[in-house]
Amino acid sequence: MAVENKQVLLKGYIETMPKETDMEVKVSEIMITNHNPPKGSSSILVKNLYLSCDPYMKARMQYYRRSYIPSFVPDQPIEGFGVSQVVNSDHPDFKAGEYVAGMTGWEEYTLISPNHTQQFRKIDLDNDIPLSYHLGLLGMPGFTAYVGFFEVCSPKKGENVFVSTASGAVGQLVGQLAKLHGCYVVGTAGSNDKVDLLKNKFGFDDAFNYKDEPNLVAALKRYFPQGIDIYFDNVGGEMLDAALRNMRNFGRIAACGILSLKNLSDPQSFYHLNNVIVKRLKIQGFIQSDYLHLFPTFLEHVTTLYKDGKLVYVEDIKEGLENAPSALVGIFSGKNIGKQVIRVV
């Protein structure tokens, strides 16, 4: 039976920031039969339920930018993390009806080839955990927060932790993990609503709207009179420079993202890089996929914390594939409040 398959395609490579018009929503057809996937293909056909909008996707919309994953293919569906249900399976590890999370297409139905199914994991339905959390709290962003904080930052109880884009998919968990670890935590975000979330929902010790601060060095000095031990950096640029100036001796900076840059090759000016030597700082870049051996530990640890009521997670869910382009574009100007997810209705 041929059914409609709504898709979000990349029209062509972009230069700097994505716009809605860089993508096209189109309806094509797909065969839903016992012969799709074909016998011997080791593939699975899935119906996508939730799709994830993540900052790293901008680099994939640009022509090969020396990123760590390949660019998207023009006129093909955008790719991203998704939570899906298996429709038909020719793969021994997956059965029709099961729920899975992994790299899928921005469309209603996707045929997942064997090399992609390797990275899929099965999800046990759990009434206490929304399926979409497997794109955030229990997915790549949550794992990024977990390994970035525990493996890269080497946190000690009582240390002072600063988090940028702190209400985002990664930051909100970094802050809560740091609090649970006994740290003093301050976050920054770009709106007063987000600052309110940080203080009153996520339990940060303090938070500020960086857009209200004419002098970031002075702002950080105010929030950290004793200095910063750990900076979890999602933005780079001017905020990183201001943090360098406010770090304590032997401080650690986890370099997780450079959201402040429109284009990764734009120059960034630093006035305080001498602090790296004077204060013996360590700046370390990391990518969560280098730590996948820790994923089961993470999943168990964070699931338990969540079920015990020690963690909360805030999502921003947009309904419908036709709204996916604006959702993706929105994360680069901070329109989302919490983890941006698309529900495929």
Next chain:
Amino acid sequence: MAVENKQVLLKGYIETMPKETDMEVKVSEIMITNHNPPKGSSSILVKNLYLSCDPYMKARMQYYRRSYIPSFVPDQPIEGFGVSQVVNSDHPDFKAGEYVAGMTGWEEYTLISPNHTQQFRKIDLDNDIPLSYHLGLLGMPGFTAYVGFFEVCSPKKGENVFVSTASGAVGQLVGQLAKLHGCYVVGTAGSNDKVDLLKNKFGFDDAFNYKDEPNLVAALKRYFPQGIDIYFDNVGGEMLDAALRNMRNFGRIAACGILSLKNLSDPQSFYHLNNVIVKRLKIQGFIQSDYLHLFPTFLEHVTTLYKDGKLVYVEDIKEGLENAPSALVGIFSGKNIGKQVIRVV
């Protein structure tokens, strides 16, 4: 008996780069008697033999620049590492006639107070080792090379190592230690004479004059077609940026100095900082004095290597305190070839 004591004084705090006229050579008097140092003072009176010119001294000539050591005092002698002979001692650990190395004054005779003598170490006279080497190969610069390379860079045999200011007091030892460790080593310096030293005296695998390279990114790509695993950075700025672009995944950068900056607070522009994340790089600042527990190991290890003919060391010795200001000024424009030392004649 009152004797002449030639001194080099700091006239006043400087703003950016030191000039000869920022210092004054003056002759004062000092009493050489059995009562100097006074009984109960726990001090020692030394005759200075060799004085060291090191880049960190620039920051001490500026008014408190948030460095890790205090500024010099105007109208007082410049301070720096020296090799000296004890004239009189009121300290139980030191006897007249002994040779010592430690922080002393730029003058013929210095009275060392007890809190400074703590950092003094005795030198056994050894015909195979010039006394001045205790300011370079076996002093602070050598120790900087040793801990920076082994403790900060975590080197592995076969890795590709890049060293800037490679013929300097620190760089020449980094390169030789890296070669002995089984690494492939390329150095850069600012003259063809220095490049010749790197290749033909210190045994670097290759070397280049950065002043001949209009495009540092392309130059490093030529010398490291497979990329850089370890960058021992003495300069910061444009060279650091070019190195970032040429690092391999999981590369390490030891941040040892920022000689490229006239003033530590001058801005530096980076185009390739995104490589820190994409390539999972670690940039770590360090100061040798945090590792002093390793000094005895270093001294034994490097002395043995030197005596076995496995290391060489090049010094640039200026004669006379009256030439000390020009020697110090010269290291910031690369006039010295090898470790800059002043012999107090």
